[in-house]
Amino acid sequence: LTAAVATVAALVPGSAVGSPDRDRSAAPAAAAPAAGKPGIGDRYWPLDGNGGIDVRHYGIDVAYDFDAARLSGRATVRLRARNALSRFNLDLLLPVSAVTVDGVPARFSKPKQHELQITPATPLRRGEVVDVVVRYAGKPGPVGYAGERNWLADDDEVVTMNEPHMAPWWFPANDHPRDKATYDVRVTGPAAYQVVSNGLPVRRTVDGRRATSHWRATDPMASYLAFFALGRFDVRRGTRAGLPWYVAVSKGLPDSARRSTMRTLLQSDEVTQWLSKRLGPYPFESTGGLGTSLPVGFALENQTRPTYPGLGGGLSIVVHELAHQWFGDSVSVQGWRDIWLNEGFATFMEFAYAKTSLREVYRGYRDDGSDGIDSGFWRVDLTDPGKHRIFSDSVYTRGGMALLALRNRVGVKDFWRIMRSWSRTHRYGNATVGDFRAHAARVSGERLGAFFDAWLEAPRPPATTKANGFR
Ligand code: ARG
Numbered sequence: 096l097t098a099a100v101a102t103v104a105a106l107v108p109g110s111a112v113g114s115p116d117r118d119r120s121a122a123p124a125a126a127a128p129a130a131g132k133p134g135i136g137d138r139y140w141p142l143d144g145n146g147g148i149d150v151r152h153y154g155i156d157v158a159y160d161f162d163a164a165r166l167s168g169r170a171t172v173r174l175r176a177r178n179a180l181s182r183f184n185l186d187l188l189l190p191v192s193a194v195t196v197d198g199v200p201a202r203f204s205k206p207k208q209h210e211l212q213i214t215p216a217t218p219l220r221r222g223e224v225v226d227v228v229v230r231y232a233g234k235p236g237p238v239g240y241a242g243e244r245n246w247l248a249d250d251d252e253v254v255t256m257n258e259p260h261m262a263p264w265w266f267p268a269n270d271h272p273r274d275k276a277t278y279d280v281r282v283t284g285p286a287a288y289q290v291v292s293n294g295l296p297v298r299r300t301v302d303g304r305r306a307t308s309h310w311r312a313t314d315p316m317a318s319y320l321a322f323f324a325l326g327r328f329d330v331r332r333g334t335r336a337g338l339p340w341y342v343a344v345s346k347g348l349p350d351s352a353r354r355s356t357m358r359t360l361l362q363s364d365e366v367t368q369w370l371s372k373r374l375g376p377y378p379f380e381s382t383g384g385l386g387t388s389l390p391v392g393f394a395l396e397n398q399t400r401p402t403y404p405g406l407g408g409g410l411s412i413v414v415h416e417l418a419h420q421w422f423g424d425s426v427s428v429q430g431w432r433d434i435w436l437n438e439g440f441a442t443f444m445e446f447a448y449a450k451t452s453l454r455e456v457y458r459g460y461r462d463d464g465s466d467g468i469d470s471g472f473w474r475v476d477l478t479d480p481g482k483h484r485i486f487s488d489s490v491y492t493r494g495g496m497a498l499l500a501l502r503n504r505v506g507v508k509d510f511w512r513i514m515r516s517w518s519r520t521h522r523y524g525n526a527t528v529g530d531f532r533a534h535a536a537r538v539s540g541e542r543l544g545a546f547f548d549a550w551l552e553a554p555r556p557p558a559t560t561k562a563n564g565f566r
């Protein structure tokens with residue numbers, strides 16, 4: 096069975112098992128067990144994710160105590176050893192009290208802030224699948240990506256915002272988009288509160304003044320897209336064209352924001368349909384969104400259920416986050432340097448929705464001292480933006496312009512064929528910017544090398560030529 100699984104995986108482009116820069120050199124079955132590497136090999140964050148393991152499923156049970164601002168958890172991580180392992184790591188930021196591997200106590204330590212190192216009583220054989228149970232508790236939050244807050248809580252609401260690598264504030268993860276898994280999430284909190292997470296709710300059980308809500312996500316999901324929120328929410332749900340949707344808005348928002356946010360998020364199913372018409376079938380089991388009252392500062396494309404701050408009436412942010420369901424969530428980056436495939440593509444779908452032209456966007460950036468050349472806008476190389484610039488305006492707006500230009504260059508018909516076949520070919524997998532360049536050239540039958548160099552790499556605004564997609 097293992098061999099069959101490995102063969103199938105090798106045929107799935109970008110799947111964890113078949114991906115090129117994983118350690119395939121690994122050992123024949125009899126080789127001596129070795130220590131799994133502390134990182135999966137991301138160029139920007141070498142310690143993100145972990146070597147030697149492939150997580151199949153996360154069963155996460157957490158309870159949150161608002162008075163103590165404390166999270167306690169018990170996570171069951173079902174993983175497969177990719178080679179014989181004397182020990183392996185998971186990424187976790189909270190203190191750990193116990194670890195078992197298939198029910199047998201294991202030794203563990205926390206050699207670095209993000210790293211949980213686990214030494215099972217007996218080494219794992221190559222291909223072996225085990226259940227690793229981790230018990231942990233603590234106060235989440237102190238560190239975030241680039242000084243932001245990725246764990247937000249006040250006296251009656253909590254929400255997690257994990258991108259790019261803060262999921263370890265609430266569960267032990269192989270925290271890199273290259274290792275996707277399915278999830279069961281159970282959250283316990285005050286019975287008067289509700290829980291929102293990915294996928295669909297399974298059941299809720301009340302025990303005195305506490306309630307536990309169980310959510311399940313059955314499509315492959317990267318750890319940075321797994322989330323939960325606990326608070327007091329207005330909830331609406333339904334089904335449209337066979338696709339369940341679930342929308343929740345915090346009662347903690349001021350009345351008018353609460354109403355406008357609900358009105359806007361209730362259009363998520365329509366936006367999902369609009370996107371499906373252009374990009375091909377929606378990849379997941381449900382859609383919807385969450386509006387939080389916490390000061391999140393940005394929206395995040397959590398799989399099936401993006402999280403938003405309070406919203407006005409505009410739909411462009413909803414278009415952006417739901418476009419990510421195809422670009423980012425289903426087709427994920429191979430490494431964080433490939434972030435253009437997420438943010439440039441989601442921004443492009445906003446442009447397409449608003450019917451914004453390339454010339455309109457370009458005009459604002461061509462040589463404007465505030466936003467343009469002098470600010471470094473055109474000096475960011477979108478094939479390798481640097482870890483401090485993965486969410487920069489260049490990645491979003493220059494990135495979106497590149498696709499507007501591609502549409503002009505290859506024509507509307509070929510362009511959408513490129514986008515649809517891209518989504519289909521790499522569904523639930525991982526891909527690089529280089530993969531997209533090759534794909535676009537193949538599908539359109541055009542030579543696009545100089546075109547992509549101009550839009551993605553050259554440290555200057557592209558000349559307004561036909562070859563660059565201007566018309
Ligand atoms: N991916 C999110 C979006 O564009 C933005 C995430 C920004 N993340 C951050 N840590 N600032 O929808």
Ligand code: ZN
Nearest residue numbers: 415437438441
């Ligand atoms: Zn985005």
